[in-house]
Amino acid sequence: xxxxxxxxxxxxxxxxxxxxxxxxxxxxxxxxxxxxxxxxxxxxxxxxxxxxxxxxxxxxxxxxxxxxxxxxxxxxxxxxxxxxxxxxxxxxxxxxxxxxxxxxxxxxxxxxxxxxxxxxxxxxxxxxxxxxxxxxxxxxxxxxxxxxxxxxxxxxxxxxxxxxxxxxxxxxxxxxxxxxxxxxxxxxxxxxxxxxxxxxxxxxxxxxxxxxxxxxxxxxxxxxxxxxxxxxxxxxxxxxxxxxxxxxxxxxxxxxxxxxxxxxxxxxxxxxxxxxxxxxxxxxxxxxxxxxxxxxxxxxxxxxxxxxxxxxxxxxxxxxxxxxxxxxxxxxxxxxxxxxxxxxxxxxxxxxxxxxxxxxxxxxxxxxxxxxxxxxxxxxxxxxxxxxxxxxxxxxxxxxxxxxxxxxxxxxxxxxxxxxxxxxxxxxxxxxxxxxxxxxxxxxxxxxxxxxxxxxxxxxxxxxxxxxxxxxxxxxxxxxxxxxxxxxxxxxxxxxxxxxxxxxxx
Amino acid sequence: xxxxxxxxxxxxxxxxxxxxxxxxxxxxxxxxxxxxxxxxxxxxxxxxxxxxxxxxxxxxxxxxxxxxxxxxxxxxxxxxxxxxxxxxxxxxxxxxxxxxxxxxxxxxxxxxxxxxxxxxxxxxxxxxxxxxxxxxxxxxxxxxxxxxxxxxxxxxxxxxxxxxxxxxxxxxxxxxxxxxxxxxxxxxxxxxxxxxxxxxxxxxxxxxxxxxxxxxxxxxxxxxxxxxxxxxxxxxxxxxxxxxxxxxxxxxxx
Numbered sequence: 001x002x003x004x005x006x007x008x009x010x011x012x013x014x015x016x017x018x019x020x021x022x023x024x025x026x027x028x029x030x031x032x033x034x035x036x037x038x039x040x041x042x043x044x045x046x047x048x049x050x051x052x053x054x055x056x057x058x059x060x061x062x063x064x065x066x067x068x069x070x071x072x073x074x075x076x077x078x079x080x081x082x083x084x085x086x087x088x089x090x091x092x093x094x095x096x097x098x099x100x101x102x103x104x105x106x107x108x109x110x111x112x113x114x115x116x117x118x119x120x121x122x123x124x125x126x127x128x129x130x131x132x133x134x135x136x137x138x139x140x141x142x143x144x145x146x147x148x149x150x151x152x153x154x155x156x157x158x159x160x161x162x163x164x165x166x167x168x169x170x171x172x173x174x175x176x177x178x179x180x181x182x183x184x185x186x187x188x189x190x191x192x193x194x195x196x197x198x199x200x201x202x203x204x205x206x207x208x209x210x211x212x213x214x215x216x217x218x219x220x221x222x223x224x225x226x227x228x229x230x231x232x233x234x235x236x237x238x239x240x241x242x243x244x245x246x247x248x249x250x251x252x253x254x255x256x257x258x259x260x261x262x263x264x265x266x267x268x269x270x271x272x273x274x275x276x277x278x279x280x281x282x283x284x285x286x287x288x289x290x291x292x293x294x295x296x297x298x299x300x301x302x303x304x305x306x307x308x309x310x311x312x313x314x315x316x317x318x319x320x321x322x323x324x325x326x327x328x329x330x331x332x333x334x335x336x337x338x339x340x341x342x343x344x345x346x347x348x349x350x351x352x353x354x355x356x357x358x359x360x361x362x363x364x365x366x367x368x369x370x371x372x373x374x375x376x377x378x379x380x381x382x383x384x385x386x387x388x389x390x391x392x393x394x395x396x397x398x399x400x401x402x403x404x405x406x407x408x409x410x411x412x413x414x415x416x417x418x419x420x421x422x423x424x425x426x427x428x429x430x431x432x433x434x435x436x437x438x439x440x441x442x443x444x445x446x447x448x449x450x451x452x453x454x455x456x457x458x459x460x461x462x463x464x465x466x467x468x469x470x471x472x473x474x475x476x477x478x479x480x481x482x483x484x485x486x487x488x489x490x491x492x493x494x495x496x497x498x499x500x501x502x503x504x505x506x
Numbered sequence: 507x508x509x510x511x512x513x514x515x516x517x518x519x520x521x522x523x524x525x526x527x528x529x530x531x532x533x534x535x536x537x538x539x540x541x542x543x544x545x546x547x548x549x550x551x552x553x554x555x556x557x558x559x560x561x562x563x564x565x566x567x568x569x570x571x572x573x574x575x576x577x578x579x580x581x582x583x584x585x586x587x588x589x590x591x592x593x594x595x596x597x598x599x600x601x602x603x604x605x606x607x608x609x610x611x612x613x614x615x616x617x618x619x620x621x622x623x624x625x626x627x628x629x630x631x632x633x634x635x636x637x638x639x640x641x642x643x644x645x646x647x648x649x650x651x652x653x654x655x656x657x658x659x660x661x662x663x664x665x666x667x668x669x670x671x672x673x674x675x676x677x678x679x680x681x682x683x684x685x686x687x688x689x690x691x692x693x694x695x696x697x698x699x700x701x702x703x704x705x706x707x708x709x710x711x712x713x714x715x716x717x718x719x720x721x722x723x724x725x726x727x728x729x730x731x732x733x734x735x736x737x738x739x740x741x742x743x744x745x746x747x748x749x750x751x752x753x754x755x756x757x758x759x760x
Contacts, residue, residue: 452596453559454596455596455597455598457556457558457559457580457596458592458595458596458598459598459606459610460557460579460580460581460584461556461557461580461581461583461584461589461590462584462606462610462613462614462666462670463581463584463585463610463611463613463614463617463670464581464609464610464613465581465613466581468609468613472598472601472605472606472609473598473601475600475601476598476599476600476601476649477599477600478600479599479600479601479649480600
């Protein structure tokens, strides 16, 4: 333990120097010059049919999409969030874009366009099999994780370009593939679970996604299986003026376990782009899912031009007894973030945890939080939210804790901390707590603080420059959440924390 | 090494002059003590030397090794070799001591154009110093100063000093809140660290610290000025009679 701690500390340091060498700005802002095939502009029934056809989908899938599309036409964009959302013209978007040479889906990574692989390697995502994730391994000789692998599914604009370690996962019984593939290969599983956690018409953006989602990831962990490696999906928006609508479905069957990571980036463009994803997690008896996100979509420039509008519906359904889910998110990107990863705790003794860091700088806006719906007996939930605002940004935590009438002896603990940098930004906390059972207990703690002048002076008197000092203090503020992330992601996240706050002081 | 010439300093928030014409010259290897009653400007002096915000320099100069100290940024002064042991060391939640120390050390090295210390060498160095100061591994793992007792915090300051190897050290009321054992430990750390090329400015209310860290010069500060300078016997005199003899001296100079 002792050594781990020190190693981690040392990593913090390494992180800071990496950040320095990165030299600020959005480092994923490049775009890949690749011939792209678009669906016609706008959204109508033909577009929905086209997407379905491009993916070579069975009839039932198209019906499902059309049903969603017809519902969506009647829905209104929600306005309750504390966000100023410029009007979005849904007819002025492309709903499908794919690299032109991907008409035939590559059967293996060897067939993938080298330019795409290059893009991912530039992003630091290893798509070549056998390649271990670089990082802490060399730092810690005692670490047994030397052979640790991460299987990656990469989604480029509207399509999945490839999934690594498929064979190895298959031998463990794990299914990890793009959702378009799953619809064809595992229709029974998809039919059974798709839309069972986030129904078609759950909300405006989820409904839109149901109609036009083009790809995404699918995971099935069979009974009693502990997934032998971490699974990861990497989303990249490249094409201009194109919305990305991916859909992720993860099923952890009885007594299984999986840790899943998700990363996102997009090129730096003047036009805002829409991203509306849906993630559904199904967790059966005694199973556990850890879902970690590092969201770093292009945030727009310092004047608020461009950036991704990120409207995401994520929900975990703890159906089984003793089922467990943990959401961890680090949200540093996007011009607008609207996202509430939730836990429905149906099974008795089930538990849900939500750890979140949301950083907004310049003109960014975030309205994010979670919902913990306690239905089963003895259910537990824990919320740790760290919001950081700098520049002229607005950051809102919005959370619901609901304990149902039959949810005896259930517990919630919520800790909600906000940190302000400068005096032009805002932090808001909007907790809703509804308890309908007298044996339940809900605790809520909230703090708001500013980066303390004395802390800065102390760091600087020891020789640490002001920006490094802020990064250090903010990383300290977020520690609890950073520690909930898998190691590789924690390092990436720390870098992001520092980069996102560059230029916020002085 | 350090030359303060007729320094006058006011608070930024309220137009109130705190230091009213102070001159002091400190050579390498010397230990100077500044004593004085509450509100005499002792802590303002240390803050101004370290570069804290919130003060206006009305007039005067501070020269450190030939350069204008007041022009340098806080972190640049640290890299020049100025270290201040805080009266109330600051807590930084979530930031591990090790991380903090290594960041500080390598930031200074980088500023000075030296190579950064690698993880292994750094750990070895820190562990050696911590052992001398009887700082436990457990304490080193904690976030900076969080949950530490007054004595632990002060020892932590001395640890930082030994690690960063400054040439000019300000001990700002380091004895406050220390019991005798802790004071001996802290003093031992300081004395082991002292050398012919290092200087100390010891700011204190009481004489007792000076039994352990023996000064070459003792200055009595009253109302923003040094009103009397002597050797260590001056501190003993203060211990016996208090500051009342000197209060008049302060007023007389207006």
